[in-house]
Amino acid sequence: MLNQETRSTIAQQIFDCFTHRRQIPLLTQSHPEIEVEDAYRIQEQVISRFQADGRQVKGYKIGLTSEVMQQMAGTTEPDYSSVLDHMFVESGSCLKCDDFSDPLIEIEIAFVMKQTLKGPGITEADVAAATDYILPSIELVDFRVARAPGMDVRDTIADLAAVGCVSLGSQPKRLDEVELGAIRGDLIINGSVQESGAAAAVLGNPLTAVAWLANKLSEFGIAFEAGDVAFSGSFVRAIPVQAGDSVIARFDSGLGDVSLQFD
Structure with missing residues (x-):
């Protein structure tokens, strides 16, 4: 366990x-x-520093939703992070690769809440009842804690789950309009399909992932509020991007496309 001064120092380094854009070495090595509790407390402090600068939490993301990724990260459960308002970019935006340290792209289903959802004890049915609609989404994964052999969940949690x-x-769907687990998506880079998958790859059902997230958030006194966005986890492998991509x-099921350009 780290002392408070060390947690604060690490949080400032990540912030x-x-x-x-200068990455820091693996926390698990230094x-x-x-x-794990230290890592979440460091994450909280990083978020607090953004909030002190006027940023607001607009949603939450879940990572490490596959058993293979959990094994690689040395954990038996996913991880999560808050997502701040300035991290949301419009579909079709052109981003500069130099604004990121180590960018990779994932695709996933986003849930937009219509009411408060607070654990513990949240079930998939509770998530469905609290969801206003779903949207297709892209997540750009980035690493302030540099990827290296030995990286595990403690490194990623402190690093805002690498968001x-x-x-x-822009094409919302209600849950009763789609068969959630059967939704398929392609990750297309420069006109070529790089990855394809189905939403069921996320813990068997994205509803399961969001229920886990709601219950995990409750351990830290956090609840989903109306308007919050829950990113349920990627169902394809993350692919690196570079300038010019x-x-x-x-997505099928009437969800449409999301796009980004990179300079």
Whole structure:
């Protein structure tokens, strides 16, 4: 377990990485005594620093939703992070790769809440009742804690679960209009399909992922509020992007496309 001073120092280092793009070494190597609770407390402090600058939490993301990724990260459950308002970018935006440290692209289903959802004890039915609609989304994954052999969930949690930015589609669907687990999506880069998958790859059902997230948030006194966006986890492998790339996330079930360009 880390002391409060060490947590604060690490949080400041990660916060500074968002501005200076200088990655820091694995926390599990520089601070081998770090625990999962330390990592979440560091994450809280990074978020608090953004809030002190006027940023607001607009949603939450879940990561490590596949068993393979959990095994690689040395954990038996997903991780999560808050997503701040300035991390939301419009579909069709052109982003500069130099604004990120190590950008990769994922695609997933986003849930927009119509009412408060607070754990513990949240079920998939509770999530469905609290959801206003779903949207297709792109998540740009980025790493302030540099990827290296030995990286595990403690490194990613402290690093805001590696969120860089997110982009939402513009064709909402109610849950009763789609078969959620059967939704398929393609990740298309420069006109070529790089990854394809189905939403059921996310813990068997994205509703399960959001229920887990609601219950996990409750451990830290947090609840989903109306208007919050829950990113339920990628159902394809993350693909690196570079300057000049054109990215499209193409979903079936009437959800449409989300796109980003990179300079």
